[in-house]
Amino acid sequence: MNHDAGAGLLNSYAQSKVGNDTIFGWWARYQEAVKNGADAVNGTIGALLEDDGTLAINKVVDEAIRAAPPVEIAAYAPLKGLPAYLDLAKTLALGEHRDAMDECGISMTATATPGGSGALFLAAANFANRGDKVLLRDRHWGPYKGFLSGCDLDSEVYALLPKNDDSPYPFVDIEDFKAKLASLCSKQDKVMIWLNDPAHNPTGLSLTPAGRMAVLEAVMESASANENVGHTLLLDSAYHLYAEEPHGWSQTILESVEEGWPWTENFLITFALSLSKSHTIYGLRTGALVSIHPDAEVTEKIDTVMGVTGRQTWSAAPRVAQYTVSEMHASSEGGEAWGLERDRLQSLLVNRRNLFKESCEKLNVPLNPTHDGFFAWLEHDEPQKIAEACAEQEVYLVPLTGGVRIGLCAVPLEHIPRVAEALAHALK
Ligand SMILES: Cc1ncc(COP(=O)(O)O)c(C=O)c1O
Known part of the structure; x- marks a missing residue:
């Protein structure tokens, strides 16, 4: 791509906006690997996926949205x-x-x-x-x-x-x-x-x-x-x-x-x-x-x-x-039903994190402290090199400044040990 394209039209701040988002770039590599028939592991994206790889959806919210009156969808707030x-x-x-x-x-x-x-x-x-x-x-x-x-x-x-x-x-x-x-x-x-x-x-x-x-x-x-x-x-x-x-x-x-x-x-x-x-x-x-x-x-x-x-x-x-x-x-009923679904989704994360911490400990992978939410992190001076070495093992993670992000939110529980193994291998 010609980086000067549009220079006469875009202001200088606009011209400084370059490149693909790293996270989406590595997600695309995972998708490409799957397309080519690889048994690849997706630790790239920042959305919670079910263990079967589909987007996790709080069904109570989904049902409520679908039942919204037309005017609540169409009107301005x-x-x-x-x-x-x-x-x-x-x-x-x-x-x-x-x-x-x-x-x-x-x-x-x-x-x-x-x-x-x-x-x-x-x-x-x-x-x-x-x-x-x-x-x-x-x-x-x-x-x-x-x-x-x-x-x-x-x-x-x-x-x-x-x-x-x-x-x-x-x-x-x-x-x-x-x-x-x-x-x-x-x-x-x-x-x-x-x-x-x-x-x-x-x-x-x-x-x-x-x-x-x-x-x-x-x-x-x-x-x-x-x-x-x-x-x-x-x-x-x-x-x-x-x-x-x-x-x-x-x-x-x-x-x-x-x-x-x-x-x-x-x-x-x-x-x-x-x-x-x-x-x-x-x-x-x-x-x-x-x-x-x-x-x-x-x-x-x-x-x-x-x-x-x-x-x-x-x-x-x-x-x-x-x-x-x-x-x-x-409605206390609605709030409670949402909470039950939220708990179910949270337990996906808790189970994956616990297994990941355990697997990393066994393999001496020096994982950063990690407690809650969607991600875990390996601090490293050469994150790109580590992520590439993992990709060679068909495990896709995201190299960022100072380390590698592991999107536990996306990795099915059964693939978690493979992520720890890939990191252990990459660190060698
Ligand atoms: C740290 C952090 N802050 C804020 C957001 C904003 O999320 P959204 O704009 O999708 O609600 C995100 C989304 O990924 C995030 O990771």
């Missing part, structure tokens, strides 16, 4: 979202701690978005100054970079895991986090942190309660010490409803509030909620940005800003899933 859905979004983000937070006087606002991606875009567009850096883990979901660069933002990273094995916080390098946060505060008057927890993509890592508290306290202390710097902690909740502690963050925040934490004006916590995975409606593009702050005037302002940004970007988010899912959860 209100620009900020259907009120019942906005209410549900707060509950899905905060879980059983929502009422207690309300009682503590914490204000909340939600805006419906096209998926979690829409929520990330709203945050990128509004909570950081153009040209500034957003704080990420050094291992993160690739599209973060694109959302940020589209808003003229860059990133700073801190190490995923502590160098010290004895750290009380085994799943966050809290010292590096604090150092990078302090450095950004010395240069910017707004600092935003994006943290995909629990069930991190690409590692499957979830912070412990102590780890969450350490991160929260670090941001709180930074906000108190830098009162002229706005701090936004964005919790990317793309997979949280498949985690063992789905609402661990709201529990940690609530504990902190109940202990008398002085929540300063310059600190906002916001959840980027996605229903794509939790309700298996990837294509219906439904999510929300749910923000919490002690001052109702702040959340009201955020409500307006997010509504206007959505209007100017995608108009309103799709209506049908907002309607269906909020109706479904409003």
Whole structure:
């Protein structure tokens, strides 16, 4: 392809958008292998598949969508979202701690978005100054970079895991986090942190309660010490409803509030909620940005800003899933039936992860710590080489910056040992 094609038409930022998505590229290689008759294993894609390789679908959601009245499918949703859905979004983000937070006087606002991606875009567009850096883990979901660069933002990273094995916080390098946060505060008057927890993509890592508290306290202390710097902690909740502690963050925040934490004006916590995975409606593009702050005037302002940004970007988010899912959860029967299906899908992940960890341990594959969600991770300096060596054994994984992502969500249980064996072989 001529890389200068369209140079006279596309602006210079548009021209910087190149290449195929790595994940889809490796998925295509898996599909090609199958087409050529190979008994290939698919560990590439980020969608939950049943053990027979078909897309796992929460049948309670599927049935409810199919029963939606025509007008709920055809009509626009209100620009900020259907009120019942906005209410549900707060509950899905905060879980059983929502009422207690309300009682503590914490204000909340939600805006419906096209998926979690829409929520990330709203945050990128509004909570950081153009040209500034957003704080990420050094291992993160690739599209973060694109959302940020589209808003003229860059990133700073801190190490995923502590160098010290004895750290009380085994799943966050809290010292590096604090150092990078302090450095950004010395240069910017707004600092935003994006943290995909629990069930991190690409590692499957979830912070412990102590780890969450350490991160929260670090941001709180930074906000108190830098009162002229706005701090936004964005919790990317793309997979949280498949985690063992789905609402661990709201529990940690609530504990902190109940202990008398002085929540300063310059600190906002916001959840980027996605229903794509939790309700298996990837294509219906439904999510929300749910923000919490002690001052109702702040959340009201955020409500307006997010509504206007959505209007100017995608108009309103799709209506049908907002309607269906909020109706479904409003009936205790519907919510329970959804939960049973969710549990079934979660157990696919749990069984695959347990077997994978066991298989890797037997074969001395130095798998990263992994707890919840769709993925596991092998840290490696030459991820491409490892993924190629696995592909030679007809096991398809995804090489990313710093390691290889294993899409447990896609691998049938019976193929899990083959993935561990392929990695063991590749590492030799
Ligand atoms: C870490 C992370 N955040 C957010 C999303 C957004 O998901 P969606 O826009 O499909 O709801 C994804 C989807 O893969 C993800 O992996």
